[in-house]
């Protein structure tokens with residue numbers, strides 16, 4: 001007589017909202033474990049804040065400047081990227097401008113960048129995944145043990161996953177889930193998120209400064225770097241400059257045309273020049289400074305989870321680790 005085993009219902013359909021490094025690292029681990037994962041991303045591109053702007057004859061990393069790798073799990077991932085030429089160490093000496101003087105920055109952990117673009121590691125993770133770009137999730141509801149996803153571009157999706165994972169910055173997670181998940185308000189309250197005005201300055205000539213990358217500790221700028229100084233960058237001479245975080249946050253809703261001249265003047269004041277062309281970008285949620293670092297949050301019973309830099313250190317490495325740790329918890333609970 002054949003033995004009939006009861007079928008164990010597995011929650012295996014997972015929707016991940018956000019194709020930044022956290023969402024992609026989570027999707028990658030879940031997919032490898034045999035779960036059926038779809039990633040929904042509002043932009044046309046991937047990688048979130050680990051981004052590169054490309055124009056006619058120029059490119060510029062206008063989000064994350066570089067990343068470090070301190071945790072063994074992320075070091076293993078980095079070793080794969082290094083072997084495959086998707087990342088490289090960036091060993092340019094980095095300066096500090098303070099009290100109107102330049103000095104070298106203190107030695108730090110090695111710094112890495114994606115190659116040839118900052119987006120390359122994310123694109124590599126994304127290759128085997130089922131990603132739906134230009135899908136902005138506007139609302140999430142729960143019905144009959146499944147999740148319903150509403151999008152700005154395609155209305156209510158027919159797809160009804162068992163799990164929904166929000167891999168988006170804290171304020172965007174709050175906006176999406178406060179009506180369905182009481183845990184999100186307290187979680188969001190722990191995260192301090194600040195904006196950053198960023199400019200990409202293009203030149204017809206090489207700009208010589210004491211350092212090709214520097215932290216600026218006075219005035220309205222916080223960082224300047226020659227994008228061409230990074231490994232494998234090609235194209236025109238481009239410098240990226242970041243507004244200081246409190247200054248950026250205080251004028252996050254200002255007209256970019258009033259911000260740009262102030263940032264260019266600050267760049268000239270430390271030895272730079274006026275650019276031939278420029279682009280400006282407002283990062284509304286650039287950085288998180290999470291005092292509380294639970295790594296991720298999830299409700300295994302209802303099938304809802306959160307990952308992202310705001311839950312784990314506020315940086316590229318933390319974003320990857322957060323997504324990875326959430327995936328491992330879901331896999332272990334199956």
Ligand SMILES: Cc1cc2nc3c(=O)[nH]c(=O)nc-3n(C[C@H](O)[C@H](O)[C@H](O)COP(=O)(O)OP(=O)(O)OC[C@H]3O[C@@H](n4cnc5c(N)ncnc54)[C@H](O)[C@@H]3O)c2cc1C
Nearest residue numbers: 018020021022042048049064065066137308309315316319
């Ligand atoms: C200017 C700047 C400089 C930085 N410098 C550094 C640095 O030097 N070193 C470092 O380690 N880190 C740095 N960071 C931080 C680093 O970029 C982030 O920590 C990391 O990239 C966050 O990844 P994430 O996946 O958590 O979030 P994100 O990269 O923000 O990914 C979230 C994704 O969700 C998408 N999304 C949001 N809402 C929705 C929605 N409703 N529907 C669908 N998709 C949605 C977004 O488009 C985005 O792609 C910097 C960031 C900025 C902006």
